[in-house]
Amino acid sequence: MLSAFTHEPSPAMSYGLDRVDALPDDVAALCGAHARVLIVTDPGVAATGIPDAAARRLSAAGVAVEQFDEVESDPSAVSIDAASRKAKVHKADLILGIGGGSALDVAKLAASVAVADAPAESYAVMANPLPARAIRKILIPTTSGTGAEMTRTSVYGLDGGRKVWAWGSTLKADLSILDPSMTLGLPGPLTAATGLDALVHAIEAYTHVRSTPVVAGMALQAVALVAQNLERAVTTPGDVEARGRMALGSALAGVAIDACGTGIAHAYGHALGTLAHVHHGRAVALAMRVTLPWSAARRPDLYAPIATALGVDPRLTGDEVELAAAGADRFETLLRSVGLPVSLADKGLSGTDAGRLVTVALAPENRPMIDNNAIRPDDAELIDLARAILDAE
Numbered sequence: 001m002l003s004a005f006t007h008e009p010s011p012a013m014s015y016g017l018d019r020v021d022a023l024p025d026d027v028a029a030l031c032g033a034h035a036r037v038l039i040v041t042d043p044g045v046a047a048t049g050i051p052d053a054a055a056r057r058l059s060a061a062g063v064a065v066e067q068f069d070e071v072e073s074d075p076s077a078v079s080i081d082a083a084s085r086k087a088k089v090h091k092a093d094l095i096l097g098i099g100g101g102s103a104l105d106v107a108k109l110a111a112s113v114a115v116a117d118a119p120a121e122s123y124a125v126m127a128n129p130l131p132a133r134a135i136r137k138i139l140i141p142t143t144s145g146t147g148a149e150m151t152r153t154s155v156y157g158l159d160g161g162r163k164v165w166a167w168g169s170t171l172k173a174d175l176s177i178l179d180p181s182m183t184l185g186l187p188g189p190l191t192a193a194t195g196l197d198a199l200v201h202a203i204e205a206y207t208h209v210r211s212t213p214v215v216a217g218m219a220l221q222a223v224a225l226v227a228q229n230l231e232r233a234v235t236t237p238g239d240v241e242a243r244g245r246m247a248l249g250s251a252l253a254g255v256a257i258d259a260c261g262t263g264i265a266h267a268y269g270h271a272l273g274t275l276a277h278v279h280h281g282r283a284v285a286l287a288m289r290v291t292l293p294w295s296a297a298r299r300p301d302l303y304a305p306i307a308t309a310l311g312v313d314p315r316l317t318g319d320e321v322e323l324a325a326a327g328a329d330r331f332e333t334l335l336r337s338v339g340l341p342v343s344l345a346d347k348g349l350s351g352t353d354a355g356r357l358v359t360v361a362l363a364p365e366n367r368p369m370i371d372n373n374a375i376r377p378d379d380a381e382l383i384d385l386a387r388a389i390l391d392a393e
Contacts, residue, residue, distance in 0.1 A: 005212045010150055010255045011139075011173040015248065017240060019179040020140060023054060023096075024061035030136050030174055031093040036064045038092040040083050040107040042071040045099040045142055048185055054098060054140075066090045074277055075102040076157045080120035083110035087135060094136040097173075098182075100194065101146025101155070101280070104139050108171040109154035111135040121158055123166040125365050130168040139173040142182045144233070144246035145194025145281050147201055147254020149176035155270075155280075163274045164365045178251055180244035188234045191246075192338035193281030195230040198250040199223060199331075200284045204263035205256035207295070207302050207374040212259065219256040223309035225249030227334065234338045264377070265291050267369035268389060271360035276347040285335055286342065290388045293328035298375045300324035310334075342392045354386040361386070 014026075027035050037058055041051045046069040055065045068083045083106055087095060092114070097107025112134040113120050122128050139149040148154075152171040157163050186194075202222035205215050226249040232242035268291070269284030278286075296303035304320040307327025317323040336342070344350070349357075361370065361382070370376065377385060 002213065007212065007214045007259055008169075010258070011176045013150065013176045013178060013251060015178040015244070017180055017244070019177050020054065020182065021057070023057055023138070023177070024063065026138060026175055026177070027058060027063055027094060028061070030138070034062055034064075035093040036091055037066075037094050037096050038083070038087045038090050039065060039067040039096045039098060040071065040103055040110060041067070041069050041098045042073070042100070042103045043069055045103065050142065050182060051098050054096065064090075066092075071099065071103045071106045073102055073279075074157050074163075074273065075106045075155075077120040077124070080106050080109050080113060080154075080156060083107070084113035084120070087111070087114040092135055094138060097137065097139040098142060100141065100143040101148040104141060104146070104148035105154040105156060107137060107139065108148070108173070109156065109166055111137050112168075112170055120156065120166070124158060124164040126167060130166065130170050132170070134170040137173045138175045138177065140177045140179065140182060141247070141250070143186055143190065143194040144183055144243070144250040145197035147198060147250050147257065149173055149178075150251050150254035151258040153258070161274050162363075162365070163270050176251070178247045180240050180247055183243045183247060184238060184240070186237070188237065189339065191234050191237065192230070192340050193279055193285065195226055195233065195246055195250075195281075195338070196285035196335060196340060197281035198246070198253045199226045199230070200265050200288045201253035201257045201262065202226065202249070203288065203292070203306055204265060205253065205260055206306060207299075208260040208263060209372050209374060210260040215256045215259045218252045220305060220309045222249045222253040222256060223306060225252070227310045227330075230334065231337055261372055262369050263373040264370050267361045267366040268357065268386065270366050270369075271357050271363075272344070272349075274360050275353070275356060276344070276349055278344065278347055282340060285340055286344070286392065287389055289332055289335055289342070289392070290385055292331050293325065294381075294385060295375050296324035296328045302374055303327055344390055344392070349390050351387040351391040353390055354383050357386040357390065358382045
């Protein structure tokens with residue numbers, strides 16, 4: 001018998017090639033014809049001209065626009081507070097987040113901090129509840145990976161490098177716009193890392209202890225969309241169809257993790273980010289490379305459907321044990337085919353750091369991801385998994 005569950009509404013999502021052309025109408029629908037908008041982005045995206053083009057569209061429609069483009073690749077509480085101050089000074093009616101997960105996470109939390117007296121740090125790991133209201137938000141992802149445009153979570157760093165998160169319904173976007181043209185300029189290595197992030201989200205949502213039939217359906221669809229299109233997006237960056245399907249896969253995976261959460265690969269991934277600023281997509285993919293075969297061997301019934309979604313033909317395997325194992329192999333093949341660096345030597349990490357990695361993975365901000373994993377490792381397994389992640393070649 002199915003367990004009872006509630007699936008809350010996701011942010012409104014609008015998909016289409018050149019969908020951003022209608023942005024002035026979207027702003028007017030949410031805030032009126034003469035709204036005041038703050039664009040939040042990062043220096044890399046700002047250099048592409050995408051935020052400036054959005055600003056020109058809005059200004060031509062009578063919208064007062066300012067821009068904050070100081071988001072770091074690993075966003076900090078400092079940048080969130082700075083963005084919120086600019087929103088206050090501009091008297092923004094709406095914050096428009098344009099960029100990858102970092103920019104979108106800053107935009108989401110800044111929209112809440114801007115209406116409160118407390119800084120971003122005060123909301124880390126839900127130490128305090130978020131304000132009951134927030135500035136309206138439209139989010140436009142320029143990567144296909146984090147799914148941040150569909151979640152009610154913001155991930156950011158504190159002084160000392162600790163990676164934390166804030167969570168709450170007021171962090172949801174009022175509208176998320178998925179436009180494949182926004183991702184066409186993303187370099188191959190970032191396309192690979194962010195795409196693998198989406199794939200890890202989908203796998204962990206499907207296998208999460210709080211997964212539901214709704215989550216499972218979206219997660220498996222996300223796995224298939226990413227598995228079928230990631231290599232094309234990396235090798236043929238102008239392939240609009242592949243980029244569009246990646247955008248949808250990322251968004252569906254975002255909805256799935258928003259409904260239940262992530263697992264052990266994200267606990268290790270966040271810990272790698274804290275220890276050595278490993279790019280999030282790369283970090284969780286390297287963790288999944290190790291934890292997926294370990295998990296599949298223990299719960300082949302749970303991981304066999306993932307293998308099929310990854311593209312493994314079940315007719316070529318003997319039973320679900322072989323099918324689940326083949327799925328883990330397929331993940332490894334995909335990871336290597338898109339050129340993701342497996343060794344962490346470039347970050348100064350090796351198996352001798354396994355104890356440190358486990359310690360951070362068990363920190364309060366990461367422990368829930370391990371506790372909610374489909375399979376819970378014992379202390380010895382935690383060390384063995386960490387050592388395998390760090391010693392990969």
